[in-house]
Amino acid sequence: MPLTHTRTFRVRHYECDAYGHLNNATYLRYMQETAFDASAAAGFGLERYRALGRLWVIHETEIEYRRPLAYNDEVAVTTWVADFGRVRSRRLYEFRRAGTGDLAARAATDWAFLDARSGRPAPIPPELTAAFFPEGAPPPARRDPFPAPPPPPPGVFRVRRRVEWRDVDAAGHVNNANYLAYVGEAGFDVCAAAGWTEARMAAANLGILARRHRLEYRRQAVFGDELEIATWAYALRPASGMRHYAITRVADGEPVARVNTQYVWVDRTTLRPIRIPAEFVHALAANTVAESGGAT
Known part of the structure; x- marks a missing residue:
């Protein structure tokens, strides 16, 4: 059995978004x-x-979000290593509300083991594997490749932003969590550009919540880099849809990260899923790929 570790966090007010929920990032x-x-x-x-x-x-x-967390909630985050490969390891996580044990979220990360000087992959030493699996490690599990989105529609939305000092962590590059903040802002931007501002959605008692994210980090971005986020929607359902985000570095066009996100449309008061308004679907039609591959 792998070693497990649990740490408890109390949700702080500044960690919550405008819905009053713990921010995705x-x-x-x-x-x-x-x-x-x-x-x-x-x-x-x-x-x-x-x-x-x-x-x-x-x-x-x-990461998959199951139940929102709010200010002053206590959440126990439990983590364990699922496996070790030659240069990669998969770690799993569960978020459970303290007191009730209700599952708030579950997640997984694939970590790559690198030589600190060269930045190239390095073999994981046996003593490290033994520290996390005292009784012996299981064989590495098969990794599903990052799911490719459908080709973009004509109305791809693009927005640029520059990496700020606050985005960079002690490793000297954009912290992984900040990419969720980047794409979250881009998601609001594309809606606003189509006429669905946050104020209009609030007036309609309409909320859009992320149900799950899958992120792949491809290259590091550093302070001062200008990034472009291209995004489009696909796999639209009555109350949910997918959105792809492709993040590139403007200076050389190199891919930095890509994200697939499933969103759910909800009643802001009850948080229950609701049908996506026809006016919303129409407004973002040029930015949405139909199942057949054409724009909706």
Whole structure:
């Protein structure tokens, strides 16, 4: 059995979004902190990795939100390593509301083990594997490739932003959680550009909540980089839909990250799913791919 580790967080007011819920990106920050604690508890804290000349970086993240968390809620984040490959490891997470045990979210990250100097993949040493699997590690599980979205429609929405100092973490590049903040803003921007501002959605008692994200980090972005986020919708259903985000570096056109997000339309008061308004579907038709591959 793998070692498990649990850390409890109390949701702070500034971590909540305008819906009053714990911001999507903050779940990823809780995951990272809990993973660091879990590694240290197994004898591999940051100082030991520095001595080895090695580091972990996140290659891919998946998260599914089950029940929203709000200010002052306590949430227990439990994490464990699912497997080790030659240079990669998969770590799983559960978010449970303290007191009730209700599942608030579940997630997984694929971490890549790198040489700190060269930035190239490095073999995971046996002693590290043994620290997390005292009784022996299972064989590596098969990874499903990142699901490719359908080709973009004519009305691809594009927005640019520059990496700010606050976006960069101690590793010197944009923190993985901030990419969710980037695409979240782009999602509101595309709606506003189609006439559905936040004020209009609030007046209609309409909310759009993320149900799940899948992120793949492809290259590092650093302070001062200008990024372009291209986005389009697809797989529209009566009360839900998918949106793809492709993030590239403007200077050289290199891909930095890509994200697939499932959104659910809800009544803001009850948080129950509702049918997407026909006016909304029409307004974003040029930005939406139909099942047949054409724009809706």
